[in-house]
Amino acid sequence: MTHALPGYVCPEDETRADVRTAPWCCPVCGGPWDLDFTPDPASPLAPDAGPPSLWRYGGALPLPGAFSVTMSEGRTPLVPLGERIHAKLDFLMPTLSFKDRGAVMLAELARRLGPERVVADSSGNAGTAIAAYCARAGLTCEVFVPEGTSAKKTDQMRAHGAAVRVVPGGREAAALAARAEADLPGVFYASHVFNPYFLHGTKTYVYEVWEELGGRLPDALVLPVGNGTLLLGAALAVRELARRGVRPPQLIAVQAEAVAPLASAFASGAQDAAPVPELPTLAEGIAIPAPPRARQILAAVRASGGTFLTVPEPALRAAQRDLARRGLFVEPTAAACWAAVGPLSPADPLKGRTAVVPLCGAGAKAGLPE
Template sequence: MTHALPGYLCPEDGTRGDVRTAPWCCPLCGGPWDLDFAPDPAAPLEPAAGPPSLWRYAPALPLPGAFSVSLAEGHTPMVPLAERIHAKLDYLMPTLSFKDRGAVMLAELARRLGPERVIADSSGNAGTSVAAYCARAGLSCEVFVPEGTSVKKTEQMRAHGAAVRIVPGGREATAEAARAAADAPGVFYASHVFNPYFLHGTKTYVYEIWEALGGRLPDALVVPVGNGTLLLGAALAVEELARRGVRAPALIAVQAQAVSPLAAAFAAGAEDAEPVAQLPTLAEGIAIPAPPRARQILAAVRKSGGTFLTVPDDRLREAQRDLARRGLFVEPTAAACWAAVGPDAPGDPLQGRTAVLPLCGAGAKTGLA
């Protein structure tokens, strides 16, 4: 029931908001919400007894009661890539992207709130995920995408029944257009950046690793970072599992060299990131020049004892092809982590540590770079 839904909490100024009535961002600072929720570490967590989807971790999720929206998302396999490195195949999701983890949470939340329509903005994968899960939930959906978005991705959105609004300009212009529309009455803004329920969906990525490894985590989690939705979800899960006695791994964040505001801020010792130019890169999914959650991302990486790595397009291209030769066909963005820590990476970025990295999106969506 909606009255039991955890409320919003601004991490910057402490403002609170009721999920049923609050605006999509903090009304004081305009920043993204966090969620006033922490699972009980004493509550039994027995995923093997649950359904074959991310809802198997229901005791750790913020949506109480029975759920009705699912496409059996999650529970993706892990395979070895190299000595001490495993890949988690999150491109084997219903819409071929890890974004299904967050989209199913937003769709279930929206179903409970009953809006007239759902709006999302995306460079591709989040939009296809939201479109699919809105279709599953019987919700009207409109997705704003930047011009130049993969035709395969926009076709997928339309196939799910979503209206697609193509916005001139880049990712930031698209977000601005969607946020303007999100202020209209009767609209639920299914933002994978601003709505914290999305992060509580992506955190199941780490819960699945914990389950697959028999109740432990690797030394390091290597994560591609643009808006940081997977990394911040991972940080949530690491913190929650630490309360259950699980040793916390380092978070190694990977950005495209062409658009790397977070890596630059980390190297400078800054608490926030300065916006950078929107330059072209093969890793379009992480090419975010001004991430709204920059402060949280930087703090999470530092707290974990991790670091940032950047990869140029030539290494991205080769990493994508190398993974394909190993039987794993992913889009260029999904190859970023392998480019950063794989055998062709300069130096020894993992320093002998065990690691898991995600392969986040299928190559069928984009083709070879």
Template sequence: MTHALPGYICSEDGTRADVRTAPWGCPVCGGPWDLDFTPDPAAVLEPAAGPNSLWRYGSVLPLPGAFSVSLAEGHTPMVPLAERIHAKLDFLMPTRSFKDRGAVMLVELARRLAPQRVVADSSGNAGTAVAAYCARAGLACEIFVPEGTSEKKTERMRSHGAEVRVVPGGREAASEAARAAADAPGVFYASHVFNPYFLHGTKTYVYEVWEELGGRLPEALVVPVGNGTLLLGAALAVEELARRGVRPPALIAVQAEAVSPLAQAFAAGAEEAAPVEQRPTLAEGIAIPAPPRARQILAAVRKSGGTVLTVPDDRLQEAQRDLARRGLSVEPTAAACWAAVGPAAPGDPLQGRTAVLPLCGAGG
């Protein structure tokens, strides 16, 4: 039985495209695609009856029919960090990052489209995740990374069989190189920023929180934000669950103080974020000076009644040490949310609300 794949739609100008023939971005404005897909709120949602992976939420995912790509991703546990605050341990994902949630969706989509090769761009976790799932699916994979990417990260990508292309320049140069390669015939661009199927994978993070809390959500979801793929996935899930009668939480975005275009735009009341300077920070994973989905991120945070917080590197370091003293060893970027709302945070950023935050990446 052949199942139709939901098509792409541009939120800026309404352009539509078929997934099987679409370019990597909107041909009119060049922006990222959204997905023409809304789950039926009447569809049965019984995750406990499904597989022990994020495919347990198949009834609300945009890839119908049987899936074949999986590394038993998802279903990660939550542990208490402080009174009213829980951490969700996404460092227990197969490649230690929430990016597995989106990568498995992109690679399952690619498997169905049967390209000659898959290309992606990344400076770390997303590239590793795409490489791992392509290896699982038997797809040829090529990852474009900016010069200066750590050898530890590029070696992990190569270990999964990916060809790694080091591009002179920064993160945007790697993206441009990947997009140029994606224009060739027979190539699927597994972009965690431009392809909306990725967001429908990351939304399973919130469905798992909902399941683990017995059919409800906390009063706030605290999320690290660079390109915003976890926050936008969270916003999708919150909206979908609200149609099922679940009370929506506030979305609290956290940025590195050194590179915080969204925080600046939010404070100014702007609908779009102006690009900022790429400055050094320990939170490399969220140091994105010009996120392509900035307008969507800002709108989602405002709609939820949330806010955008920033953390300086010294507080981030202390938060990372504090988590380690609690038995949780995570990479610096992953400590950003704890730095923003934990004991060392100034004031009461959560305003007494219950909250869940993600921890991903191991050590380092």
């Protein structure tokens, strides 16, 4: 039996499209898609009865029926870091970052759609995650990366069987090259930014927090934000769990001070973010000068009563080392939230509230910068 796949809907102009025939972005405004999908709050959530992966939340996921792509992703531990903060160890994933939550959904979706080619673009963890999950799904993929992408990451993509296309210029040039291919017939664009199935994978981060805290959420979810793939997934889950009676937390979004278009827009009350220069930062995973989902990210943080925090470079470095001295070695991007709300933060932005921070990428990916 075949199951219908939820369709795409544009959050700006409500244009709708069938997943099997849709272009990769809204044909009216060129923006990213949302999914026309809300899980039934009356359907039971019984993760204990499910498979040992994020598919245990199948009732809340937009890919109904039998799944075949998995590497037992998800179910990452929640460990205390001090009295009021828990860290969720999302670096303990098959490719060592939270991006596996979304990549498994895109690979399963691609397997069902059966395209001739799969293309993606990334300079970092999303590219390695998509290459790995495409390998798992038996799909070949091409990943467009900007020149200068670390050999560690491109070697891993190639090892998974992906064709790595190095594009001269920055990450925007790599994205444009991938999108030119994505416009061709028979191509599936496995975009962690434009494809909303990715966000319905990252939302399992919050479902797991809910489960691990005994059926509740903390006062605040602190989330690193570049393209907002974890924050927007979290916002989806918070909304879905609220329909089941779970009290919504505030969303506290963290950016590197060096590249903070969303924090600037939030502070000025703007609905959208103006592009900023791409200054160097240790937090390269969230260094996105013009995030396509800026409007949605700003709206989600405001609706939650949350805020934005920015972190200077020395604080990133100090937080990475502080976590390592507590036994947790993560990449600098993944230390941003600890820098923002942990004991090294001069401002104590949590003010006694409980919070969960994701440690979302392994230190082995980036080493320890000077």
